[in-house]
Amino acid sequence: MVDIAQLVTNALVLSALYALVAIGFTMIFGIADILNMAHGAAIVTGGFAAFYMVDALGMSIWVGVLAALVVPAIFSILVYRVFVKPIEDDQIIVIITTILILLMTEHFFRQIEGTRSQVLPLLASGSTDLGVVTVQNNRILLFVFAWISIIAVFLFVNRTWIGRGIESLSMSPRGAALVGVDRNISTMTTFGVAGALAGMAGLFFGVSQGVSWDMGLDPLLIAFAIVILGGMGSIKGSVIGAHIVGSLETVTVTMIDSRLTGVVALGVMLLIIVARPHGLYGRPGETE
Amino acid sequence: MTVNASETGTEASTHSTGEIALEVDSLVKQFGGLTAVEDLSFEVYNQEILGFIGPNGAGKSTTFNCIFGTYKPTSGAVTFNDEDVTGLAPYRMVRKGMARTFQTFRPLPDRDVVSNVSLSMASNKLFTLSGLFGGTQEEAIEVCRRVGLGDDLYKTPDELPHAGMIRLELARAIATDPELLLVDEPFAGLSDNEIESLSELFQDLREEGMTFIVVDHNMRGLLDLIDRAIVINFGSLIAEGLPSEITQDETVQEAYLGGEEI
């Protein structure tokens, strides 16, 4: 019984982190029709931004959190403005370019920091007894912050004008232009928000598993799985997808083999792409 | 107008051999809960030019796509030259002697007109050395001349005017050497002269033994060309007969001509 509670807790925390990565990825896809592989680089950037704040500048982890939001947001906006915008009509070149940016970012940090994993301090110490299970306060905070971010994005998209503009662009670019949505500003905002979410995830992964040059690729791949599962461009879908993938992952890693991280998720995704390309919550009409 | 139409009517009886080329029997096509084509039956005789008329969204394209195999019919049968061809893939239909044009053109923008047409002459064999050294070019050029693209042989499709694109669509279809040609809205956007010359081409090809189904939502130009017409609306047949009868038909006028400029 306790085991199951533990499993559920783990799954919930992991799923929330995955959702952070997936939401940004799916938003960029929805609004700009771009598979942004550099999203993985934003995760790495977030992790290291926090690490340098704490390690090199001796700041508190909370300044690190701020850095992990701001730096990757700026990084993502720059990636869009400098590299993606000039070629955004060409899907294949965009994918190649963003993969190159991911590889360059990885190797940049590898060059400076080497291949070992850097440690970030915990957000909080101690643990809390939640009745059936005892959870580290650190993990509770991760979970809470992840969900605050997710809800904030929901509210942003549904309740603010600029968010509505983003939503409308993802449904009909021409329709959005007709009602006066500025595509450029909306796309940059989306990249910024996506970058901040990914950076946040980078920090959280860093807190729980350490910061390293290759920490971006795995969450990015799992975000693929989630986004395919939830339907590209759908935020709600990716939150649900994140919970499916996160639970699946927790179960396989705990019960079968810890080396299976990612494999099951990716395998499931392969099946879904073949069986239902638009995902479980996808909107038809993209390709058919 | 009426006189003219009845003339074409008599012409039909002289041209058509009376043998059935294509028979559509109780065709039904549903998309999800929507019925786009409802229990539609008709036949086309050899060497006939059949007009297939109906307002936008009446189900003409869907019927076309069901005949040609782009869609699998929900139920019903399509018989071509006494052979059941219901739901065969389009390329098989072509191999059996059917061809079609697209209303929204499907050119190959990367190559010139002749190469567009010569694709229809390529064999469906994987391992072939043909085409390495020219080959089908001459035949393709012949077809291009036939449809009036003689001066545009080496232009790319994006250099062709609207009427040229229609001719290119036709050339590609004719190059497959079809017995039955399905033509989708050939007259849309054409001037009267262009309509006339295209109609003459259809007549000539018919003389040589080709059978036509011509779809259009606009009757302009069409009534002078066709031998017989079928009118559908909301996926069902509402009238059938000589062009003169069609224009007189009250159901047609009510359901269709009402808002149209005729």
Next chain:
Amino acid sequence: MSDQMSLLGHLRRKLTITGLVGTPIRYYVAVLFFIGLAVAPSTGQMDVLNMLTWTASFYFIMWVISWDFVVGYTGQVSFGHTLFFAAGGYTTAILNIDHSVDPAIGIVAGTIVAALAGLLYAIPALRLEGHYLALFTLLPPLILLRLFRMFRDTTGGSRGLPNPEPLIEAGSFSANAEANYYLSLVLLILIFAIAWVITRSDTGKIFTAIRESEDAVESAGLNPAKYKLFAMVFSAMLGGFAGAVFVHTPSGSASPSQLLELAVIIEILIASIVGGFGTITGGVLGGFLVYWGRDWLRNADQTIPVIDVPMADIDILLFYGALLVLLYVLAEGILPWWYRQVDRVLTRVRGEEPSAVADGGQTWLKRQIGSLQTRYDENREENTGRFEDRRKK
């Protein structure tokens, strides 16, 4: 039968003096290039290490050809060709190391496994397109890499397997290198020739037609699915075969960094695009450029001024940076760009109207955009069609 007759007749015609004069210059350039590569080792200018690097570059180019063969022509996007290379290479290496299977048999087995992997891609590729296909093809190599790490005992994990037995041996190390150099060169010429002939025949024209409009192909009486399947599986076989031979040469081994990592496919993609997408010949050009560019950076002894870092230390970063720049500058492709320049010069000299070049004077990028636009329009039309259908209610 008639195919062969016309081929013979054509060759006979070509082999007359007028025929030779009439052949485009680029054919002679290509022949001279390969002859140059063939005589290079005997000039004494090439040391053994150099020879090994050249050998490795030949395989890299074979992979570029295999990628261009399917993606450049039929337009089925693949980010996962490394799966084929690894299928070929790892199959034969494992068979040889664990079961002492003869390399020749292992290579055949590797090629077959790669063909099966090709089927794995080809079947979904019939239904998927664009982003979905790109994502789909991106995944299997990444999954395979994880599996390799899991089954470290058999696959060597992220370091790869030790060298299996060589396919050919010639005694001394330098004689070995030379023998493998020639073997690889012959294979390169063979694969190049096969890919060239297929893409220039009617089959190639159908491939490119599929890229432009499947509807058009189908209404010409041709089965697009058959051609797409063939292109993918054949490409997989070419790539898998090259990968399998590669691991049996002194230049290569079955390791993720050489066969499977994301970086490998990116280099191949960029080589193909930079050289000229959908041309095969351009891929050869781009392949040499990218491969030797990386090699030069790795061995560069210059130091970067301002930041005072030796180039060789950050060679990978510089290499990716350079690729990024290449991608922007040469997205059109060197070969198409060159043809356009030649055409422009000739036009000026002769005072003629510019002739339509192979790609109609448009850059690859623009065409790509064009075809996406067409697809978008088609979708839109279908959607409005669907809306129209709803009128019925």
Next chain:
Amino acid sequence: MSTDSSERMTEGAETILSASDLSVSYGKVTALKDVDITVQKGEIVSLIGPNGAGKTTFADTSMGFLDYEGSITYRGEEVADQRQSNLVSEGLIYCTEDRDLFPFMTVEENLQMGAFRSRGSYEESLDFVYDLFPRLEERKTQEAHTMSGGEQQMLAIGRALMGDPEMLIIDEPTLGLAPVIVQDISEAFDQIVEEGVTILLTEQNVIFALDHADKIYLLENGSIVKSGVAEEMQGDDYIRETYLGG
């Protein structure tokens, strides 16, 4: 109706949209060639002509969707020099032939989006639209993609009106609609005209255009072949023969 229109025309002599020597091409095909069109404030101008004549191209160009040669200005400012979002804020609203609705938003959400840049009162506009098309109010919680073609057309026009238009460009509002619905749209159109909105209407349906417009331009193969006041054009032999079936 005709007295109305003459009043409107004298009232505003101010030019609101003006194209001169306007040419647009797609690749090598010229879609518009040296077109001159002027729309005065308060006028109802109609562009008529067959399929592929360049009507939609003109509408798209006015809204800044296409590159062009020559000049086209909205309220004296070159369209190419302005952001599209700016044009919308300035009251230039375009209702396209494809409607370009937000398929997965409800009717009301679509209307809300229509007011994205509007300076006018949201409630007033919404009331006006619901008055105009009561059917939209009945279905306000329905997603746009589930509606019929005619209802979508109403929604598209409604959404355009939510933007508080100074000038409205409507592309083929009656295309593919059943006669009954064309009647509805036609009535709504008259009410919009009464609001004093300047309108550029492109139509294949010449009868509809002649019924509603003050001024007509006939476009064929990308060039203007004829132009004039609606009454004159109605009597024109060429138009009668070609477009009204004699």
